Amino acid sequence: MSTPPDRSYIGGSAGKAVSTPNRLPSKKHYKNTVVLSVGSSKQEFTVHKELLCFYSDFFRAAFNGSFKEATEGRIELPDTQVDVFEIFQVWLYSRSLLNTQDLQDQPDSQKYPDFEILAGLWVFGDKCQIPLLQNCAADAIIQYNKDENRFRTSVLKTAYDHTMEGSPLRRLAIDILVFRMVHEEAANSILREGILHCWSKESLVDFARGISKAWYLGHPPRNLPEQGKCHYHVHAEGEHC
Template sequence: MGPFTNAPDLRPLLPKRCHNIPTLSASFPQGILLLCVGPKEERTEFPVHKHLLCAKSPYFAAACDRYFRPDLDNCIFMYEEHPEIMEFFIDWVYGHPMFVLKPESTTSEVLLKCRLYAVANRLRVEILKNEIVDEIFQFLKANQANGAAMFCLVRLHGRIPIKCNLRSMLMDAAMDDWTNFDIDEYYKDGAFNNKLSWLAKLLGRVDFSSDFELRCVQWLSGFKNSLFYRHTPCYYHDHEETPRCKI
């Protein structure tokens, strides 16, 4: 018998193989998780090797722990996630190459990476989060003063938690380019009186005063081009569960 006869098959399991099968039964292969992504009426089912998924994500490692879920049936429902984004995440789990942001990348591609970051944040996958931060950092640095960071913030407002490092990085880059960007071109619904009130809202300040806005003016005028571009990508990394960067 050859030495690799019992080696696990690590070939990716494509979602199209299971779109029309019922939820996992006892006959489903051992060691396979079924991720049911999206609303019940439109969900997409992704079969994934459990050991690969749990090794990459503490979230899934906890979700698959029978100590916490003795009734685990190898099926995990993710109603609020989007199948197209989860497919990118699963490709990453299997080591498939993903598209890399370039200086000429479109804003839509940057937003897609931001959405993938949000998924990685919810699933506690710091390695992927830090990889995305590195890409977006280089994209923003190559596109200084063209409003890319501010545009991303406008589009992602409310989708990325305020305390995430990616949001902090976008905010720093946006402030550095603040005077070169006309937010009215992208934000026309009249919800905010001016740029500074929008900035206050974006920072998570529910109650803000004219005094706060004045401090914003003083801060922005005094620290122009001194927030984002003086840092390295490592400044915006997460390292609660991964080793710190070696600088």
């Protein structure tokens, strides 16, 4: 079990891992440390084992089971990007995706990681079964898009390359592109020739369905539909924020 399973997305549900912000770790979650070897460069990160297990069903199984990771206190994540894991490590101890970079020269700044990193965090959370990270990443994508009035179509590519049909990340990317972004022929159109490689057949079909639904409902442009806070979240059955 040296790497997370390339598991299918299962209906937006989480296991035992924390998925709501009202549950917090306690002092018992800061006792023992483990080493995570990340990326092709095998960069090592030392983090608290119990904290990882608090947030992740995957790490709980790896470090508390009969796998070698449990006895060695070490796990390899060769398919994880180092820059994504660095932001995850900050989130692990702060539960925030704001100002994860060094902003000492901008003390009043409120800055999220790039859209690509946020999408990568969602996918990492999906593979390692960290639902609260996925929910924080989804919320950050929504807020970043709202604050900056822009989006990266590469998020769409990440969602359709690395998540299964119906995943919240796919739905979020499509909804932002349908309801928030520019469709007409323009330099910043989401359908301009230079970024068509980000679109797959599946995503184009979902986008067309979204546009059709928006027109049918007469939804006002540049606004996401009014939906519950957990619409793009991953929770165990019966849980909500």
